Amino acid sequence: MTEEKAQAYWKENIRTILSLLVVWFIVSLGAGVLFINQLNAIEISGVKLGFWFAQQGSIYAFVVLIFVYVYKMGKIDEKYGVSE
Amino acid sequence: MELQALIYIFVGISFSIYIAIAVWARAGSTKEFYVAGGGVPPVANGMATAADWMSAASFISLAGIIAFKGSDGGAYLMGWTGGYVLLAMLLAPYLRKFGKFTVPDFVGDRYYSDVARTIAVVCVIFISFTYVAGQMRGVGIVFSRFLQVDVNTGVMLGMGIVFIYSVLGGMKGITYTQVAQYVVMIFAFTVPAIFLSLQVTDTFLPQVGMFGQTAFEFSNGVQTIEKGTFLLHALDQSVNDLGFNNYTEPGSVFNMFMLTIVLMAGTAGLPHVIVRFFTVPTVKDARISAGWALVFIAIMYTTIASVAAFSRVNLIANVQNVDYKQFVNGELKKADGTTNDGNWFKTWEQGGLLAWNDRNGDGKIQYANGAAFAGKPAFDGTKTAEDGHRLTTNGAGAPTEAELKANNGIANEIYVDRDIMVLANPEIANLPNWVIALMAAGGLAAALSTAAGLLLVISASISHDLFGQVIFKDKATGKSTLTEKSELRLARGAAVVAILVAGYLGINPPGFVAQVVAFAFGLAAASFFPVIILGVFDKRMNKEGAIAGMSVGLTFTFVYIVYFVFMGGAKEDYLFGIAPTGIGTIGMIIHFVVAYFVSRATPPPPQEIQDLVESIRIPSGAGDAVDH
Numbered sequence A: 001m002t003e004e005k006a007q008a009y010w011k012e013n014i015r016t017i018l019s020l021l022v023v024w025f026i027v028s029l030g031a032g033v034l035f036i037n038q039l040n041a042i043e044i045s046g047v048k049l050g051f052w053f054a055q056q057g058s059i060y061a062f063v064v065l066i067f068v069y070v071y072k073m074g075k076i077d078e079k080y081g082v083s084e
Numbered sequence B: 001m002e003l004q005a006l007i008y009i010f011v012g013i014s015f016s017i018y019i020a021i022a023v024w025a026r027a028g029s030t031k032e033f034y035v036a037g038g039g040v041p042p043v044a045n046g047m048a049t050a051a052d053w054m055s056a057a058s059f060i061s062l063a064g065i066i067a068f069k070g071s072d073g074g075a076y077l078m079g080w081t082g083g084y085v086l087l088a089m090l091l092a093p094y095l096r097k098f099g100k101f102t103v104p105d106f107v108g109d110r111y112y113s114d115v116a117r118t119i120a121v122v123c124v125i126f127i128s129f130t131y132v133a134g135q136m137r138g139v140g141i142v143f144s145r146f147l148q149v150d151v152n153t154g155v156m157l158g159m160g161i162v163f164i165y166s167v168l169g170g171m172k173g174i175t176y177t178q179v180a181q182y183v184v185m186i187f188a189f190t191v192p193a194i195f196l197s198l199q200v201t202d203t204f205l206p207q208v209g210m211f212g213q214t215a216f217e218f219s220n221g222v223q224t225i226e227k228g229t230f231l232l233h234a235l236d237q238s239v240n241d242l243g244f245n246n247y248t249e250p251g252s253v254f255n256m257f258m259l260t261i262v263l264m265a266g267t268a269g270l271p272h273v274i275v276r277f278f279t280v281p282t283v284k285d286a287r288i289s290a291g292w293a294l295v296f297i298a299i300m301y302t303t304i305a306s307v308a309a310f311s312r313v314n315l316i317a318n319v320q321n322v323d324y325k326q327f328v329n330g331e332l333k334k335a336d337g338t339t340n341d342g343n344w345f346k347t348w349e350q351g352g353l354l355a356w357n358d359r360n361g362d363g364k365i366q367y368a369n370g371a372a373f374a375g376k377p378a379f380d381g382t383k384t385a386e387d388g389h390r391l392t393t394n395g396a397g398a399p400t401e402a403e404l405k406a407n408n409g410i411a412n413e414i415y416v417d418r419d420i421m422v423l424a425n426p427e428i429a430n431l432p433n434w435v436i437a438l439m440a441a442g443g444l445a446a447a448l449s450t451a452a453g454l455l456l457v458i459s460a461s462i463s464h465d466l467f468g469q470v471i472f473k474d475k476a477t478g479k480s481t482l483t484e485k486s487e488l489r490l491a492r493g494a495a496v497v498a499i500l501v502a503g504y505l506g507i508n509p510p511g512f513v514a515q516v517v518a519f520a521f522g523l524a525a526a527s528f529f530p531v532i533i534l535g536v537f538d539k540r541m542n543k544e545g546a547i548a549g550m551s552v553g554l555t556f557t558f559v560y561i562v563y564f565v566f567m568g569g570a571k572e573d574y575l576f577g578i579a580p581t582g583i584g585t586i587g588m589i590i591h592f593v594v595a596y597f598v599s600r601a602t603p604p605p606p607q608e609i610q611d612l613v614e615s616i617r618i619p620s621g622a623g624d625a626v627d628h
Helices: A003-034 A036-040 A049-079 B003-024 B030-038 B042-053 B056-098 B103-110 B114-146 B151-201 B231-241 B253-269 B271-278 B283-319 B324-328 B343-350 B401-406 B420-428 B433-471 B484-507 B513-526 B528-537 B543-566 B584-601 B607-617
Strands: B354-356 B379-384 B390-392 B414-416
Touching: A003 A036, A003 A049, A003 B056, A003 B253, A003 B607, A036 A049, A049 B056, A049 B283, B003 B151, B003 B433, B030 B151, B030 B433, B030 B484, B042 B151, B042 B271, B042 B283, B042 B433, B056 B103, B056 B114, B056 B253, B056 B271, B056 B283, B056 B420, B056 B433, B056 B528, B056 B607, B103 B114, B103 B271, B103 B433, B103 B528, B103 B607, B114 B151, B114 B271, B114 B433, B114 B484, B114 B513, B114 B528, B114 B543, B151 B283, B151 B420, B151 B433, B151 B484, B231 B283, B253 B271, B253 B513, B253 B528, B253 B584, B271 B283, B271 B433, B271 B528, B283 B420, B324 B343, B343 B354, B343 B420, B354 B390, B420 B433, B433 B484, B513 B528, B513 B543, B513 B584, B528 B543, B528 B584, B528 B607, B543 B584
Parallel strands: none
Antiparallel strands: B354 B414, B379 B390
């Protein structure tokens, strides 16, 4: 693998990780902690939104995030011919 | 069938399975011993990781913590799951590509320094031992409660079982045993949770039931909560009436924020979790396996959150204003006509984890905010009052005006140890005996699987890193002078020593097991998490930066926790008001900053290290986990 290709691969990897980590931060530390009280004001049939994110929603989101990451990295690996 | 007989059967069957697996998967080489030969399929590895991760603390204590802390407890749920996202994206794939056996291996090789390697070994051993002490204690508690043996006998039994499958089987044995343990554990946790969910909210799935409506009417002592009220409203209303913080609102958003970060980074930096990702065949498998691990953990943790809410409601509904004598004798009826049997109250009182102090002398139990005892209840030997409750010597006196005013006329009279909530739940809810027996098998699986994983990490650090890579290192070739066979023998020996030390800590626990867990996470967040991330993502990071970062981050976190937790530092002196449990976040930031500036002021790492970093970043060609 050439050096430019390796660098391009690494850049794409970083971009993917960063975009997913932004979501990771928003659903957990954002919705579940920093803005929990504001979101708790929104209530849909007994579900207080902030509390839901802190105790349920963030966890489901984490699972989805990892599998999205696996999928996206799989595509990138294939594109650069580094998959196994 | 008798409860005791059922417990023997459930625990007996599950243990026979674990041991059979251990014998089948006996390790023959160091590679099988340390990383299961690197050939574990991702789903199995994910399940094993989940079992390894979910300790007695998760199984027994977490729901109790959340039940009493409410929203603040979310920090544990998010921290202990969100860390896997960091692990999957920032650590696991690269460490797998690096392809050695242990975390100190990575630190030592990447930073071309035995000083860094030795600091890492010390951290691994310290972090893992603090953790394992709590596990052995957990095993002891479960054994003593369910097999009715002494706590110390329970710890010895646990040591014996762990000995068989970690010393013989190594990582290979442990991994496949943990798959079985996960199945036992998740079954044991979800079945009672489903029963509870049906009982409290008429909903099958606990994750949904938590946001459902109550299936019965109950009195919280101040007012009657109608049937069909949303469970969270019923909880908020009741805890509010009784003078507690609202269940759905955090006490301090700032401290919850710091704690969540430390638990996330700490989770991703814990050596016994990281080492799991050395056991799968490829880099891709390492990513997927983190996903599977989180799936299996998420099933448990979302259930834990629900169980917490159910158990708090049940506690208030069942003990508030009940006559003690009639309650423990099973003579009381609930509003819907079923029996409110307080036998569990009596059982846990005997165990000393529950106590009642009839402060207003009305013969009835009251529950509200406030302390009914000065600290933990001190029992007056085996003396009991006329109605049969155990007498204590440090009970609070008659209710004060201020207390009654704050809690709507109710003064707290009971002490409930958080750790009993999960184990007592099936009994509080009057579930069938086999469900309780299942809990016993599940609690043991949780504690044993984690203890085994930790002991293996400790023994690998000693035999492989300390002896193999530092003490018996051939200066000329940089390789270990130990033969494969003698290193394997050394690893087994180290495992035996580790088990004995862990058993000793379980029998004579340092009085602060709960606090030292903060230690483990704080130190992992301030040491391994940053040092590995910088090693992968910052090619310019050199040994000077890494050593400086680790030392400063660790020392800061260590001193802060020791000062405020063990030396009685005053709350007013907290740095920016940060509790010691959350200080690892600051330690981590300091580590990053110090490492950056020191590395930029010193020469870059040698070319071969820069090439190593380049190769870690590309997934192909991971090959086997290589020996030195």
